[in-house]
Every structure is written in structure tokens, then in C-alpha cells.
Amino acid sequence: MSAADLPVSAQRYLLAQLTNQRHMLCLHVLNGVGTVVSGDPAHFGFAVADDGSVVTSDLGLGVVDNRHGLQLSHVQLGDGACFDLHQLIEDERRLWVLVDVSDSRDEIRQAQQRSNDARLRLDELSERERLLHAEHQALRESSDQLRRHQHMQAEFVRRLSHEFGTPISAVLGHLNLMDAPGTTVDQAQRSLTAVRRGVAHLRQLVESVLDQARLQNNQFELHPAVTNLAEMIDDFRELYLGSSLQRGIAWRVSLEAHGCTAVLIDELRLRQILLNLIGNAFKFTNQGQVALKVRWHDALLSAEVSDSGPGMSETEQARLFSDYGRSSQSVRGTGLGLSISREIAQRIGGNLRLLESAPGQGSRFLLEVPAPIVHGAPEDQPAELVAQRVLVVDDDDDLRPLLVAILEQLGCSATAVARMDEIALDQNPPPDVAVVDMHLGQLDGSVILQQLRVSWPDCYLLALSADSSQDVLERSRRAGADSFLLKPVEPGALSLALQVAAQRSEGNA
């Protein structure tokens, strides 16, 4: 069948479609039930299905029932042929005409591709602009943040200079005074008290700065131990009793422990947080009261510290827990206390927050930390300190005699050496206790501990260091130390360690 066999209307249509560049690829004529009656069914996707109903299976047109004809432009098959497809309905017949459009397809594709490429480049440019804008924004924010941080650090250094300068001046001044000719014993005693106070303050400042550095550098370590709650609360009561009486401020302390006497927690850090909160409360309160309410229930320790001080505005509250977030009141301190306290509370697994505060209404803080109960903890009866023979190994010429003096005040018989070769390992009987500094110049104290552990198996070995990092603790333990003491040595802590040594000695006997 050729085009001339088509009805006139179809011929006219085809003439309008075919030009110099467009020629008819093939013509298929289907009867009313969709069977190909003319044309090669194998061409261009036309095929007769077994039941004769599907005529254009590869084109997916078999199901189309379009009574008004169909036109599809630029149909490309897998073999690369590209045609416009026309379906004409004539006298119950369907005429399918495929017109070759390969040439125009290529032209259109080139134009379309240029347009798409341009849009892709535009998209890419927009994306780069967006990224640049985001980077610019981030840079501006970090620059602002850096500027704020630098300002705060400068303020911090200025404040620290003042904070350190004041007690150092006081200490030096009082020491000169004590040394001056004609100073009476009473004056010297007063100066000594002032020196002690100044040094204690300096120590607190140094600890704050060190704590902040440890927290920032992730070197902060916790050492949970059995802690007697009632004892700790009594200590706080006693500690601030004098201050409250002197200043006429009511000091209320309460403990609701629900039968719990001892808990497992890092006592040093818990005390540090509470001392910071109570210290602040007393620092800012001139009249009224300061209260500490401690409650233990279901492995959770909560401590509420409230005061009737000046309270804080919302602006002050917003920066309360930030580094150097000092309140506007002119008071002493690094301004790091609360931020460190909150950080420590979080490291313990708890939290510290401000419950309420308003100008003129006082403030109320709440500390909550996990504190598992310890069953069967020994009653903390102070053991009678039996006279013990103690050897001190420390290369610091100031600390060595100080330790000997403290030990003698505690009723011990103490000797001290600065080097390992000065230790008489053959003495018989050996000392009951040996206090060994972990940093002896070039020598690692753990070498001495190991030697002593071998030579004197029953001697109680007490490692000593200003460094409480896990590494030092572990080295001392592996070298055979029975316990660890942190510098600067508190007489109370040394006494406690000697009690434990005595109890162990009795146990062994």
C-alpha cells in the first residue's frame, strides 16, 4: 500500500507533514479491531500480539484507545530511528504514519543542550554564591566570637593580675613585717594569720585557673570514693558558722538523707561545687539568710543553695554560667567559679542550674548529681593514731622539713631523704609508712616505690604528687603504692592516710 491509496483527507494531512527534510518512513494500516492489514509489522515497534489485539507493543501504544487520532513528536526508538508519529482515524481504520525527523531532532537537541548547559552553569554559580555567602556569614560570626572571646580574655587577665597581685602583696608585706626588728609576737601572729589567708586565696585562684584549663583540654578526671554525707554537711555548717555570726546572717543547713549515710561520689569535686555556691551566697549577701538544703533520694543527691542577697537581672542571669561571667557586683574572684562548677556537675553526670533570681529577691541554685548509696560503709570513727615510723622521700628542700614537722605533730617519728641512694634499705625493722614524691627531679618516684615494695613488703606506701592525672595514679598503683596523696598536703588528709595505714597494720597483725 502507498500513500496514494489513502483517503483524500489523509493524503492532505501527510502532504502538510512531509517536506524536503521530512519523508515518510512507513505506513501501517490497521483494521477496526487493531490488526495490521498493510505495512511490515516488524518495523519501528509495530508488532502483532498473539491475540491480535496489541499492535504497537514496543511503543507501548497497544492500550491507547484514542478515537480522535494521536500525534507524538520526536519519538526515538532503541535503534536510533527518530520520527513523528501520526495516527489517523479513517473509516474505522487506523492509519499510522511515521515521519522521519532525525535531522530536526539533532538541531533541536543542540539548541536544547545549549540551553540546559547554560541553566546548569547558572545553577552551579548560584550554588557557589550560596556557599560563599554561608562561608562569609560563618566567618563573620566566628570573627565576632573571637573578638568577644579576646575581650573576655583580656578582661580575665586584667582581673587575674589584680586578683593575684592583692594577696601576693599582702603575703610579702606581712612576711617583711614579721621579719622586721621589734615585731611583737602578737603582731607576728596576726601577720601569720594574714599570710595563711592570702596563700589560701592564692591557692583557690590557681585551682580555678587550672580546673578551667583541665576542663577545656579534656584532662579533667573524677575519683569517686565513699563519702559520708552527714559529715560533709557538718563541715559546711562549721565552716561558715563564724562568718554568719560575725556578719549577722542566718545560716541554715539541713540534710534529708532517707536513711542513706554514705554515697559513692567524687567528694572533692562535690565539695568544690557546694563551696563555690555557698561562698558566692555569703559573698553577695549582706543581711538576711543563706541556706543549704541537701536531700538524697533514690541515688540522686540534690543540694539547694539559697540566699537573700541582691539577686540578678535577666541580663546577669544570661551570662551567669559563661566563662568569666562575673556578676556586676564588685567582688573578688576569677569569675570562673560557676562555669567550672556547672561543667564539673555535668561531668559527674548531673547538672547545676539557677532555679530563681530577681533583683532584690535573692537567688536560688540547685545542684543535682547521681550518688549511688554505699551499703555497709564503715562508721567513720576517728581511729586512734598510734605512733608510727615514717620515711619521707622528697627532693624539695622546703616541703621535706614541712612534711616531717606535720608528721611529728601527728605523733609520728619521721625521717626524710631527698634521693633514692640515701634510703637505708637494710634498716630493721623498716618504717611503717613511706611517703614518696612521684617527681624526684629526673627520677620517677614509681622506681622508688617498686624498690620499697620489694625490700619492705609490709610498709604502707603513700605516693605523693601535685598531679592527680589518671596516668600518675595508675603508675603509682602499679609500682605498689597503697594510697595516693595530693599536694599541697593537708594535715587532715595525711592524718587520715596514717589512720588507714595503722588499721591495715593492725589487720595484718
Next chain:
Amino acid sequence: MLGDFAVGKTSLVNRFVNNAFSERYLSTVGVKIDTKPVQLPNRQLKLVLWDLAGSEPLNGAAKSYLVGTHGIVLVADGTRPQTLDAAMRIHEHAETLIGARPTVVLINKADLESQWRTTPADLHNARQWALNAWETSALTGAHVEDAFLTLAGAMP
């Protein structure tokens, strides 16, 4: 196969039908038709894939191309999030023309990890209304067959 231009519709078909991939971008004009017989657990099916030139919105000839559609593979480019929005609009338009059809969503070019900008949430959202959605790669073939076979299984 519906979606914005240059999202990889033709490459996905090429991967599925011929197990091949070409780096060269060749814009599709009109419609490209391929077939692929697939074996489903309970029947054999011949898929006729109509790969439509990418445009958003759908052009005037779209309705002619969409007549007879049994299922839709909706494709977006994971490195250009705007193509996902375009895909949604195209799908909505197609539904107004031919009614609802089983649909799978393919977020393509998953091999371009460093430039990837759509999120797992986008995939999750697409799964809320489509049969399923995948992050696909015509380059590696990742999830390409899963997508086509899932759609084939849902078609009459």
C-alpha cells in the same frame, strides 16, 4: 520517566536496560522508548520505558506522551535539591493530566558523595506518598534494578 533536565533519567534507563553508563550528557528530545522484559515472582512482563525530555513544568505535548502510562519513575538529582522540588511539581501536574499512577522516586547521582545535598529526611518524605524511594546511581547501578522491579511489581 519524569523529572527535571539533566537528573539522569536516560542514564538510569541505559543502566537498567543495557547495564551500561556513559559520562557524556546528551539531552533527550521528545521521548526515547526502550523495552526490557522483566521476570517477576509470579509473572513475566515487558516494560516499555518512555523516557521523556526533562522539563519543568511539563510542556504542552506532555499529555500525548503520558497517555497509556501505567507507572511513573520520578527522578531527581541529589546534588541539586531544587530538582527534587521540581520532580514533585511535575508529578503533581502529571496526576492532574492522567490521574494517580504507581510511582517510585529515585534521587540519583548517589556516587557524587562530596556534592550530595539532599537529606535522609527527603528520602523519608518521598516514602510517605510514593511506593518507595531510593538514592540511586546510574554510574554504579546502586538500587536501579530495585526501583524498576518494585514499580513493575505494582503495575497491572
